[in-house]
Amino acid sequence: MKRLSALLLLFCTAINLLSAQPIHQVKGTVIDKNSRGPLEFINVMITGLNLGAVTDAEGHFTIEKVPPGIYRLQATAIGYKSVTTPEYILSTKNLNISIEMEENLTELDGVTVTTSPFRRDVESPVSLRIIGLQEIEKSPGANRDISRIVQSYPGVSFSPIGYRNDLIVRGGSPSENRFYLDGVEIPNINHFSTQGASGGPVGILNADLIREVNFYTGAFPADKGNALSSVLDFKLRDGDMERNSVKATLGASEVSLASNGHLGKKTSYLVSVRQSYLQFLFDMLGLPFLPTFTDAQFKIKTRFNAQNELIVLGLGGIDKMKLNTKADNEDNEYILSYLPKIEQSTFTLGTVYRHYAGAHIQSVVVSHSYMNNRNTKYLQNDESNPDNLMLRLRSTEQETKLRFENSSSFGNWRIKLGVNLDYSQYTNTTFQQVYIDRAQTFDYHTYLGIMRWGIFGTFNYTSTDDHFTASLGLRTDANNYSSAMKDLSNQLSPRLSLSYQLTDHWALSGNAGLYYQLPPYTALGFKNSNGQFANKYTLQHMKVSQQSLGITWRKGDTFEASLEGFYKNYDKIPLSIVDNIPLACKGNDYGVIGNELLTSTAQGRSYGAELLIKWLIAQKLNLASSLTLFKSEYRNSKESEYIASAWDNRFIFNLRGTYYFPHQWSFGMKVSCIGGTPYTSYDADKSSLVTAWNAQGKPYYDYNQYNKERLPAFTQVDIRIDKTFYLKRCMLGFYIDLQNITASKLKQADVLMSTGKIANPEAPVNEQRYIMKAIKQESGTLLPTLGITFEY
Template identity: 45%
Template sequence: MNRKILILLIAILSIPASIAAQDKGLVKGRVFDSKTNEPIPFATVVVFGTTIGTTSDFDGNFVIAGLEPGWVELQVSFIGYKPYVTPAVMVTRSKNVFLEIPLEEVALDIEGVVVTASAFRRSEEAPLSLRRIGIAEIERNPGGNRDISRVIQSLPGVAPSLAYRNDVIVRGGGPNENRFYLDGVEIPNLNHFATQGASGGPVGIINVDFVREVNFYSGAFPSSAGNALSSILDFRLIDGNSERLKVKAAVGASDLALTLDGPLTKNTTMIFSARRSYLQFLFSALGLPFLPTYNDFQFKTKTRIDSKNEITVLGLGAIDDFELNLGLKNPDEYQSYILGYLPVNTQWNYTLGVVYKHYADNGYHTFVVSRNMLNNRQYKFTNNDENLPKLLDYTSWEAENKLRYEHDFKWNDFNVNYGAGLEYARYFNSTFRAKFVGDTYLPDTYETNMDLFKWSMFGQLNRTFLKYLTLSFGIRADANSYSNTISNLLDQISPRFSASYALKPNFFLNANVGRYFQLPPYTALGFADTNGNLVNKENGITYIKSDHLMAGFEWQPNETSQLTVEGFLKFYDKYPVSINDSVSISSKSADYGTFGDEPLVSTGQGRSYGLELLYRNKKLLGFNALFSYTLVRSETSLMDNNLQPTDSWIPTSWDNRHLVTITATRSFKKGWDFGFKWRLVGGPPYTPYDLATSSLINVWDVQRQPLFDYSRFNSKRLSAFHQLDVRIDKSYFFDKWMLNIYVDVQNVYNFQGDRPPLYTTAADANGAALVDPNDPTRYQLKRIEGSGGGTVLPTIGVIVEF
C-alpha cells in the first residue's frame, strides 16, 4: 500500500506545471450592520496580514482582484464597529468568491483607543469555552477526511472515542450530552448509523462544502440553545453563488460526492449536495464481517425578499444500510465473533427547516420552523438463520416539530436576546430483545406510541462597562407534558453568568457559572412493560441537571496567535441509573444500536473537572499550528443497594485523564499543502467480563458475547494511545476549473493500540461450540488472540470544481 502511495505522489509531481494556469483570483462581498442589515459604506477591507485591499461602496459592496489562488482571510474595520476577520476561503481562477461580512456595533471612546483585529474573535455571551473552526481547518485537517466530528477532536477538552466512531465526548461528558444546529435549525444527530439517543456513529452526515465556520461551545452556552450538558456545535453555512452555477465533485475516503451551487432566481441562491458511499465494496474486498452503505443529501436556499426580510430553507437527510458479510469463506475467530452478535441495521433520518429573519431599526426578529425524524430498524436471528429463533426485532421512530422565536436588538448599550420555543414530539417503539440480566432471562417485549409537548423561554443580556469589563447574564426555563413532575417551567430554571475583564487590550480574565438541564432520550422516556405502561414515567424519571463553573485567561500576543488556559468543574445530578446493573446510562452511550431503553431511576450523580491549555499560532515558522492539552477526570457516584448515591466515586467511561494534540498545516508555493497531527489519549477505563455467567449455554446462545461484570464497573484501564496522521495536498488552478488531489495517511508509524480482551466459544474442527467437559451447562470460552487495534490507513482523494 505504501508503494502505491509513492507512485501516486510521483504521478502528481510529474504533472506539468504549465497546464495549471496561474492567473489571479477575485473576492467580492458586502459589509453590513449585523443588527439592522444596513450596508456600511467606506469600510476598510484588506487581505489579512497584507496591505492588499479596498473600501466598500455606498451599498457596502467591495471587490478585491489580483489575488493569488489559495486560502485567503479578509480583515474588515470601520469606526464604531468591532474589527472582523473572516474565516479562510479558497480563491481560484474558476469562480468568484462572495462573502457576507456582518460587523457588530460597539460603543467606544475614540480618543486614545486603538482597536486591532485578531484572527480569534471573542464573544460577549461566551468569553471562554468557545472555539471557532474555519473551513480551511476542516478541509486540510490531517486524519480528518473532511469529517467535522473528527476535526473537533483536535480541540482541548474533546476526547477521541472508539475506533471507527465519531462520538463527541467533551470535558468528561457522555456522547448523549451535545446539541447541533445548522444556521439556527436544530438537527438530532451528526453521524450516519447514529446511536439512537446519543450522538455517535462512524461517518459524519454534514458535507463540509456547505460549512463556512463552526462555533463549538464546550461551556457558557447561550440561553437560546437548550437541552445540552456538554457542548453545542453551531454550524454556519455558506450561501449559494449568486452569479453562476458551479459544480464540485469529490472522491474521498469512503464516498463519492457531488455539490451544485448557484442562483435560482435574481434574489434566490441555492446549494445542493448528494453523497454515496462505496465502503461496502472496500469492506467486502478486505474480508470484513459487516458491509455498511450510506447515502445523504443536503440543500439550502436563501431568498432576499428585500433589504429587511430574508428566508432560508434547508434540509439534511441520510439513508443507512448495514448488512452482515455472510459470504465470507472460512471466517476466523474474530470475524465469526462479530457475525455472531452484530444485528442487521437499517436507518434513515431527515431534517427540514425554514428560517425567516426580519430586520428592524435596531435589531432583528428570527422565526425558525423545523421538523426532524429518525427511523431505526434492527433484527437478529440465531446463527443468522431466519429459520431459527429471533433474538432481536426492533423498530422505532421519533419525530419532532419545532417552532422558535428570537428577538435580537440593541437597548442603550446592552445587547439583548430573548425568545421562546414550542415543540411537539412523537415516539414509536416495537421491541423484542432476548437478553439476560445476570443469569436471569428477562427479554424486552413491548410497544410504545407516545407523544408530548415541550415549551421553553429564554433571555440573554450583554454589556461592556468602561471598555474593560464585559458582563453577560442569561436565563432559560424548560418543561414538557411527559409527566407532572417536569411540566412546570419554574422547576427547570437554568441561569448562567459570564464575565470578562481586559487587564490589557490583549489579555483577558474570564469566568462563567451556569446551570443546564437536559431531557433523557426518547428511548428512555418510551421504555415500557409488556402491557404498554411507561416504566420510567412510573419511576419518576426527570430532567438531568448539570452545574458548570469555569475560569481562565486568554492572551493574544499578536493578531495571529492566542494562548488560553481554562479550569472547569461540572456537577451532575438526577442522572438516569439502570435498575438492572446500577450504572449511570451515560457510560453506555457510545455503542451502535440504541441507548437508554431500559428501566431507570433519576438518582445518579457525577462530576468532571480538569484543566485545558490551548495555543494557536497561524504563522509559527510558516505553519498554522495548534497545541492543546487537557487534564480531565470524569467520575460517577457508586450506588448502594437502594440505587442511592454513596460518598464513593468511580471513573466513568470517559475518564481519559490526559489528552494531547499537536496539529500543524502549511501552504507552499505552486498549490502544495502539508499537514500533520499527533495526538496522545490516556487509556480509558473498562469493565471486565463476568465469564462465569457468560459461559452458561443458555446465556451465550442468546447474548452471543460475554456479559459485563458490573460489580467491577470500570475497574480496569487500557494503556495510553498515540498516533501520527499526515496529509499532503496538491491543487491545480485552471481557467475554468480547479483540481485538488490529496493523500492522507492515518497512524503513520502503525501504533498498536490496547483494547479490552474479546472472548468467544472454543470450537471443534467443524466449528461447533465445545461444551465444558466438567460442566455440561457451560461452553468453553477462549480469548480471541490478535484482536488489538491499530493499522496504517492510507486514503487518496480527488476534488474537482468547475
C-alpha cells in the first residue's frame, strides 16, 4: 500500500502539472408536468454556485462556464411549485437535462419560494431516505455498492461477520425487502444471493447507471407490495441525447465498462458489463471460498412524442463460487466443512410504457424475472465417492408480472389506482441428507405454478399553503396457492400518512399501516416424503403492522435533524417445526432457507427510535450521522414468551462524511459501531453423532438455549481518498478505500468441529460419535482497495 500510494501521488502530481480543468455548459429544458409543454421565464440555478439562467420561449436554458462536479439544479417561478432536481455529474461533456414543474394556481404574486435538497414525500413523509450521487460515488468503505451504502442509514444493521450484504432493516429479516428498477421489480440486488432471502457478498447493480435511490424503511407506497421491512426504488439515469461516451472502472472486486448516449433523435441508451476478480482478492486474504461473477445491465428509452415514452431495461448475472480447499487452516476448516459450491444465474427483462394525458398519467409495466440456483456439497469435499453426497439442489424461480397504473391530479388532490397480475413458476429437484431425530434423506422434485393478483389505490392531499399533507392508501393481494391465500379480504392492507409543517423549521409526520408478504417459494414448494406440498395448509401471508412518528428540524437548505420512533408487530410468521424458531431468524448465510416443514404461528415485534443528522454544504461537505436504539423479539406462538431475535443488536451508530478540497481532491471517513448480536450455544451431544455431523457438516444448535448469549459490540473505521483529473475530453479518477483501517477484530463463540476420528468405532452406527474440538472464531481485517476510473 505504501508503494501504491507513493506511485499514485507521483502520477497525480505529473498530470496536475500538465492539465488544466475544463469548463462546460449545463443545458436543458423545463416543461409543464401535465401538459408536457415548454415553460418560459423559469429561473434555473446551480446549487452552491452563483450561476444560473432563464428559460426562453421553448423552455430551453444554458448555463455557461460550469466546472466539473456533482450538482443539483433549482428551478423557481411564480405560479409553479419550486423544484430541486436529483444530483447530476458534470464530467467530460456538457450536461443536458429535463426538469418538470407543477403548476401552483394558489400561489400569490411576490411570494418568495425556497427549495431544499431535503425533499418530503406525501405518501411517505417518514421512513424515506433519498440517496444521491455524492453518497453513491464517494461513501467510504462502500466501494459504490448500494447494499453497503444503505448500511449507514438509521435502522439498518450491518454484519461484521463475513463478507456479506444482508439488508437487515429495523429488526426484520433479510427476506423482508423488495427492489425496483425504474418501476420494474427485480428479485434481488446481490450476487450469490441466499435463495429465500436477499443477501450476498457483492451488489449486482452498476452504480454508473444509477441516478438516485429512494430507500423506504416503512410507510411503503401502495403500488409496491409484498414487503415487510424495506423497499429500495432505484432511479436510473437517461442516456445523453447529444453525445455518446464510454466509462471504464477498476473497482474493489470487478472491472466494468459502461456507455451511454443516443440512437437517433428519440432514443437514448445506457449499457454496462462487469467482470469480477473477487476470487483473487479472497484468495490473497486466505478466505475459504472463491466467488466469481459476470453481470450486464442496459436501459433504452424512446420518447415517441411529448405524450408517450417507452423504457426497456434488463439486468443479468452469472455467479460461480468454488471452495478454496488450499485455505484449509483451522480458521477456515469449519466453513469448508458445510459451505456448498454455488452456481447461480439470474436475469430480469422489463418494459415501462407511459402516456401523459394532461392531468392523467397511465403506466403499463411488464417484466419477466428468472433465477437458477445450483448448490452441491460432498462430505469433506470429496467428490470421488458418490456416497459422500450431502446436498444436490437444482432450483429455478420465474416471475412474469403485469401492472397497470393511472395517476390523476385534481387541484390539491392526486389519485393513483392500479392493478397487478403475476404468474410465478418454481421448480426444485433436491437430494439432501438431514438429521432430525434420526438420519433422513429428502429426495423430491417440485413444480409449482402460482397465479397472483392485486389491487391498490392512493389518495393524496396537499393543502394550499403546503403546510399539511395527507395520504390514504389501500392494497390487497391474493393467489391460488391455497384457500387461505385466495380471499382478497384476508390481505387488506390499509395505510395512512399525515404531515404538518408546525413552523418554518419544524415538521411533525406520522404513518400507520398494515403490510403483507408471501412466504418464499422454497417454503411453498417444499414436499414431504409422500410427495405432497408439506406446507400448503399451514402457511399464510406474513403480516406486520407498522407505526412511525417523526419530528424534523431544518435550517435552510443545508442542515436537517430528525427523530423518528417506530413500532412493528409481526404475525403469521412461518415457524420451523424442526428447530422451533421462526424462519425470520434465518437467512444471513449462503445457501437456501425455507425448504423445510413450517407453520404460520410465530409472532414478533420490533420497536425503537432513530436519530438522523445531515449537514450539506454544496461543493464542500456531505456529513451524516445516525443513532438507532431498538429491540427485536420473536415468539413461537401467542402463548410463548418473547425472546431476542437473530437481529437484535440493540444499537447502531454511524458517522459518515466527505469533505471536498480544491483541485478535485476529497477525503471521506466513516465510523460504524453496532451492538452485539445474540447467539445460541451448540448441542455438543447431538453434534458429535457421526450420522448427525455427516448430514450437514456443521454443529447443531441447542435451541432450548436459543439466543441466550450475546457477542460483544463491534466498531469499524473506513476512510477514502479521491483525486479526479479532468482533461480536454476525458476524465481520469483514482481512489484509495481502506475498510476497517483499525483492523478491529470481532471475537465470536468457539465453534464445535469434528476431528474426523470416531471415539467409539465398536458401537452401532447410529451411536458412534466423533471426537470433537473447539475452533476459535474471530473476524475483521484491514481491506485496502485502489480504484481507477476513466471516462471518454
